[in-house]
Amino acid sequence: MAKYDKADIERRMKGAIDSLKGDLSGLRTGRANTSLLDPVVVDVYGSMMPLNQVATVSAPEPRMLSVQVWDKANVTAVEKGIAKANLGLNPMIDGQNVRLPMPDLTEERRKQLAKIAGEYGEKAKIAIRNVRRDGMEALKEDEKKKEISEDDQKRGETEVQKLTDQYVTETDQLVAKKEQEILSQ
Known part of the structure; x- marks a missing residue:
């Protein structure tokens, strides 16, 4: 198991957000993009x-x-x-x-696209949670090998959870903004 690396955890969570942004930009909103x-x-x-x-x-x-x-x-x-x-x-x-x-979007198609945006957001959150799990496991492993103290492990877990919350919130905001963009044309 790899040692705990906060920078790597953050980089991977940011990657999930970047991937989400790419997915969302491909969703049509009725406005030319x-x-x-x-x-x-x-x-x-x-x-x-x-x-x-x-x-x-x-x-x-x-x-x-x-x-x-x-x-x-x-x-x-x-x-x-x-x-x-x-x-x-x-x-x-x-x-x-x-x-x-750009053809007009029907109300049904708008709802479909908003639902797809939500699915993209859920995928991103799952990726972020998987990164959190990896970080928590690395911290437990490091503590078990006596490479870090129990206090350091707890601090690390708090750090990982804060990052997770931050990126999940960002995901929710991106999805909400895209859904609003899709539904309000």
């Missing part, structure tokens, strides 16, 4: 490439995304990649530009 296209991959030059390596994505209007394809030969591949990503967007080719109007 360039990160919506982050998961899109395009089949160009015989390999699968992320969209941002073959085009520039921008949001020129609140309800429109614009994808400026660098190589005219890749416009159709970009359109197919966006369609395959199953984001509920309807790509329209306009020269070397692919325009993506």
Whole structure:
């Protein structure tokens, strides 16, 4: 078992938050957001490439995304990649530009997306609790090996619990903000 390392515990909990932020940014809110296209991959030059390596994505209007394809030969591949990503967007080719109007979200779809945001939050909290468990086990192990005193173990456990509470609270805030964003359009 590894020795207790507060910095590692904090880094891993922060990683869970960063992962949650990435997941939440991919959820559509009815407002154009360039990160919506982050998961899109395009089949160009015989390999699968992320969209941002073959085009520039921008949001020129609140309800429109614009994808400026660098190589005219890749416009159709970009359109197919966006369609395959199953984001509920309807790509329209306009020269070397692919325009993506954002359709209105139905009330049912909004509730679905809010529920998904909640699930992402729950996943993040589970990851944070797993990191807490690892930290607590490392502290018990260190105390058992007489590498730290019982008082140090208790202090360490308090530290780990404080970090856990802090990151769980941050998770709840991120999810609540995203749910509010989704439901209030």
